[in-house]
Amino acid sequence: MSLRPTHELHNRRFGRNLGLGLVLAAFVALVFGLTMVKVTRGDFAAVQTEQSK
Amino acid sequence: MSDASLQTQTRMGEAGFGDYFALLKPRVMSLVVFTALVGLLAAPVPVHPFIGFCAILFIAVGGGASGALNMWWDADIDAVMRRTRSRPIPAGLIEPGEALGLGIALSGFSVVMLALATNILAGALLAFTIFFYVVIYSMWLKRSTPQNIVIGGLAGAFPPLVGWVAATGSMAVEPWLMVALTFLWTPPHFWALALFMRNDYDDAGVPMLTVTHGRRATRWHILAYTVVLAAFAIGAGFTGLGGPLYLTVSVVLNALFLLGALRIWRRDEAASEADNFAVERKFFRLSLLYLFLHFGAIAAEAMLKPYGLGGWS
Numbered sequence: 560m561s562l563r564p565t566h567e568l569h570n571r572r573f574g575r576n577l578g579l580g581l582v583l584a585a586f587v588a589l590v591f592g593l594t595m596v597k598v599t600r601g602d603f604a605a606v607q608t609e610q611s612k
Numbered sequence: 613m614s615d616a617s618l619q620t621q622t623r624m625g626e627a628g629f630g631d632y633f634a635l636l637k638p639r640v641m642s643l644v645v646f647t648a649l650v651g652l653l654a655a656p657v658p659v660h661p662f663i664g665f666c667a668i669l670f671i672a673v674g675g676g677a678s679g680a681l682n683m684w685w686d687a688d689i690d691a692v693m694r695r696t697r698s699r700p701i702p703a704g705l706i707e708p709g710e711a712l713g714l715g716i717a718l719s720g721f722s723v724v725m726l727a728l729a730t731n732i733l734a735g736a737l738l739a740f741t742i743f744f745y746v747v748i749y750s751m752w753l754k755r756s757t758p759q760n761i762v763i764g765g766l767a768g769a770f771p772p773l774v775g776w777v778a779a780t781g782s783m784a785v786e787p788w789l790m791v792a793l794t795f796l797w798t799p800p801h802f803w804a805l806a807l808f809m810r811n812d813y814d815d816a817g818v819p820m821l822t823v824t825h826g827r828r829a830t831r832w833h834i835l836a837y838t839v840v841l842a843a844f845a846i847g848a849g850f851t852g853l854g855g856p857l858y859l860t861v862s863v864v865l866n867a868l869f870l871l872g873a874l875r876i877w878r879r880d881e882a883a884s885e886a887d888n889f890a891v892e893r894k895f896f897r898l899s900l901l902y903l904f905l906h907f908g909a910i911a912a913e914a915m916l917k918p919y920g921l922g923g924w925s
Contacts, residue, residue: 578633596660
């Protein structure tokens with residue numbers, strides 16, 4: 560038997576933390592995906608060409 | 613300290629994730645997502661699916677942010693109205709300051725991310741939409757004029773324009789037609805709600821048309837706006853936005869919508885009370901279907917174009 564039984568409050572706090580964690584993980588994936596798409600499409604090609612001159 | 617006060621304090625500080633999500637008005641967000649998506653699909657420029665997904669997501673977050681700011685500002689009247697008193701702030705789950713912080717943070721986040729993912733004009737338009745909904749509608753018009761939802765409806769009408777600009781990077785006539793369609797649709801939709809929500813707005817001191825000009829005048833206004841909306845919606849079918857499918861859908865829906873508005877106009881309060889506003893409730897439900905099917909038809913016309921089927925050409 561657990562010495563500190565989980566209160567409903569702890570469940571709610573865990574749910575909130577888990578939700579925020581998943582949102583942050585999704586944001587990281589989103590930024591990575593956006594970067595990949597923009598780089599492979601050549602969105603930054605013009606900038607690179609100008610810099611190399 | 614009593615058990616009751618301890619309970620209240622505990623609940624105040626420990627809102628769940630879902631309570632914060634509820635601050636973003638998910639039902640309104642779904643309308644924003646759908647109309648913005650149609651704006652993006654109707655644009656004559658192909659968009660990378662992932663960029664399109666991100667654009668719609670950031671527009672939705674921007675819509676949610678304005679919902680949170682609206683709930684922060686309107687917490688006092690939300691607590692009075694039956695329809696809104698279970699929202700997270702009046703229910704005591706989230707403190708107003710938290711909603712303000714979340715709203716401001718998500719507003720900045722969504723605008724910057726949309727600008728980075730698509731283009732600066734789309735980001736600027738999203739910022740203007742949030743500003744219009746929060747400052748012009750919520751803070752200024754809502755409590756000062758019975759025309760609140762007419763002018764304020766413009767904020768809810770902008771998402772298809774933002775979606776279009778996210779795809780193209782420029783303005784055109786077609787997205788403005790979608791804005792106008794949603795803009796003209798908003799008043800009859802909300803006034804029907806005001807008719808059957810009855811004392812809610814009165815109790816909260818919000819100058820809805822039903823309160824300031826009476827319920828008879830509101831029925832007249834619903835009919836007048838529906839006539840203008842029907843003429844515009846069907847007329848839009850002959851532009852670059854429409855086509856045979858859109859026109860068919862629009863004629864049928866507008867005939868039903870006009871019939872509903874006529875029935876509302878012909879009724880008096882006694883008849884409405886007798887059946888618990890059945891006609892007004894039906895008209896409100898039809899208005900949701902009306903907008904959904906009109907935008908669905910616009911999207912279908914755009915998606916059929918590559919196969920030589922959509923539009924008039």
